Every structure is written in structure tokens, then in C-alpha cells.
Amino acid sequence: GQQLNQSPQSMFIQEGEDVSMNCTSSSIFNTWLWYKQEPGEGPVLLIALYKAGELTSNGRLTAQFGITRKDSFLNISASIPSDVGIYFCAGQLGAQKLVFGQGTRLTINP
Amino acid sequence: GAGVSQSPSNKVTEKGKDVELRCDPISGHTALYWYRQSLGQGLEFLIYFQGNSAPDKSGLPSDRFSAERTGGSVSTLTIQRTQQEDSAVYLCASSSSPPGSGNTIYFGEGSWLTVV
Numbered sequence: 001g002q003q004l005n006q007s008p009q010s011m012f013i014q015e016g017e018d019v020s021m022n023c024t025s026s027s028i029f030n031t032w033l034w035y036k037q038e039p040g041e042g043p044v045l046l047i048a049l050y051k052a053g054e055l056t057s058n059g060r061l062t063a064q065f066g067i068t069r070k071d072s073f074l075n076i077s078a079s080i081p082s083d084v085g086i087y088f089c090a091g092q093l094g095a096q097k098l099v100f101g102q103g104t105r106l107t108i109n110p
Numbered sequence: 111g112a113g114v115s116q117s118p119s120n121k122v123t124e125k126g127k128d129v130e131l132r133c134d135p136i137s138g139h140t141a142l143y144w145y146r147q148s149l150g151q152g153l154e155f156l157i158y159f160q161g162n163s164a165p166d167k168s169g170l171p172s173d174r175f176s177a178e179r180t181g182g183s184v185s186t187l188t189i190q191r192t193q194q195e196d197s198a199v200y201l202c203a204s205s206s207s208p209p210g211s212g213n214t215i216y217f218g219e220g221s222w223l224t225v226v
Contacts, residue, residue, distance in 0.1 A: 006152075033215065042114075042201050042217035043153070088153065090215075097166050098143060098203075098215060102152040 006089050006101025014109050019076040021087060021104040028069040029091035033098070034061075038085045046087075047074070076106075084108050112136065114218035116202050122224045123192055131187045131221045135204030142185050143203040143215070144177055153201065159185065192225045199223070 006023045013019060023032075031050055035043035047058050049065035049072060056063055062075045072091075076083055089101040115134040123129050135142050144156040155169035159179045170176070174192075179185040189196055199222050205215040 035217075040219075042203075042219045045214050045216065048214050097155055097158040097169075099155065100145070100153040 004089055004091055004099055004101040006104055008104055009102065010105040010107070012107045012109065013079060015079060015081060017079055019079055019083070019106060020073060021089075022071060022073040023089035023091070023101045024071045025091055025099075026070070027093070029093050029099075030069065031092040032063070032065050032072040033090040033092070034063050034072070034074045035088045035090060036085045037088065037103075043088055079106075079108055081108055081110060114202055114204050114216055116200075116218035116221050118221055119219065120222045120224075122226060125194060125225055126191055128188065128190045129192055129223060131189075131200050131202075131223070133185045133187070133202030133204075133218060135183065135185070135202070136216060139204035139206055139216075140182060141205045141215075142179060144185070144187050145201045145203065147199045147201060147220070149198075156187070156200075189223075192223075194225045197223055197225045 004023045004025050033048050034046045036046050037043040046061055047056050047063040049056055052065055052069050053067050054065040060077045065072055084106055086103045086105050088103045090098050092098045114136055117132045140161045142159045145153040146156055147153050157170055157177045158166040174190045177187045199220040201217055201220045203215050203217045
């Protein structure tokens with residue numbers, strides 16, 4: 001099925017490092033969402049973006065809605081062990097279905 | 111509770127049997143989604159209900175899969191004649207109507223299906 005192109009697929013970093021991941025699409029969206037999923041749990045919403053160019057922060061997390069409406073990035077600053085998990089981007093156009101990226105698996109070495 | 115509720119949380123079934131998975135969305139949410147997630151993989155869209163509109167069934171992988179939503183609230187995903195490749199986590203999500211600015215989408219914890 002239709003999916004966003006999310007990269008990188010996995011990241012192995014040291015505690016304290018900054019993290020950056022992004023999603024691109026061939027079609028435009030008017031909503032971009034970033035989720036985190038931990039083992040055995042459903043995805044939990046981190047940040048929601050509703051306007052092209054919007055830059056939003058949630059603690060150490062920052063996400064931006066690309067000007068072209070076809071991309072978004074998520075940054076995590078000063079990573080800590082509890083940041084471990086799988087991060088998913090998701091895009092939506094109007095009332096259409098929500099489309100997900102393939103996920104970025106984040107592993108942190110203490 | 112106040113979140114999206116799914117049941118059963120775990121289901122082991124024999125190949126060829128039918129299974130039903132249930133989703134109780136957040137009260138008042140008229141948009142409901144089903145996704146499937148295989149081990150270590152991303153979320154695969156299955157079906158989307160939006161109010162009284164005809165559901166978007168474009169993600170259902172075969173005619174063994176069906177879903178209904180009764181009374182605009184509870185939804186049931188049915189898998190007939192289960193196969194081993196159906197083993198996955200089935201996630202339900204809901205949002206206010208219409209999805210858009212300020213109407214975020216919330217997920218349940220999923221139903222883990224294992225077909226043996």
C-alpha cells in the first residue's frame with residue numbers, strides 16, 4: 001500500500017547525541033504527525049503539524065512541516081535512554097486515510 | 111477508560127479458523143482506522159471509517175478480511191480462514207470528525223494475533 005519514505009530506517013547513537021529523521025512523499029499533505037512506538041504498545045502521538053512551514057517543539061523534540069507540503073523532519077536533542085523506540089511519521093490530506101512511514105528504529109548506547 | 115480500547119489483547123488461533131477483533135474508539139470520535147503491523151515493520155493501512163461515508167477499504171489485503179462499524183462507534187475486524195501470514199498486531203485508531211487541524215489521532219494498544 002501507499003507509504004511515506006522515512007529515513008533512516010535505524011539509528012545507533014550515544015546517549016547525549018542529537019537525532020534527526022525525516023519523511024518525504026510524492027504527494028502533498030495538510031497534516032503531518034510524528035509518533036513513537038515502544039515494544040508491546042500502540043503508537044503514541046509526539047507532535048502534530050497542520051501548516052506548511054510550521055516548526056513545533058515538544059520538550060527536546062522539534063518537528064517541521066516542509067514548505068512544499070511533501071516532507072517533514074523530527075529532531076531529538078540530547079538523547080536519553082528512554083528515547084529508545086520506533087518513530088513513525090504520518091501524513092494526511094483532508095479527510096483521507098492517514099499514511100505512515102516505515103519507521104525509524106532508535107537505539108541508544110549509554 | 112478514556113482511550114481507544116481493543117480486545118482481545120492477544121489471540122492465538124489455528125490456521126483456517128475465523129477471528130474477530132474489536133475496537134472501542136474514544137467517545138465522540140467519528141473517524142476510525144484499522145492498521146496492521148507485522149513484527150519489526152511499519153503500519154499497513156487496512157480500512158478507514160469516516161462518519162456515515164462509505165468506508166475506505168482500499169487496504170484490505172484479501173476478501174478474507176472485512177470490517178464493520180455499528181452505530182458509528184464500535185468496530186469489528188473479521189479475518190476468515192486465517193493464514194499464518196495474518197499473524198501481526200492489529201491496531202485501531204480514532205479521531206474527531208473531520209480529521210484535520212486540532213483533531214489528532216489516537217491509537218489503541220493493539221490486538222496481537224498469532225496463527226499457528
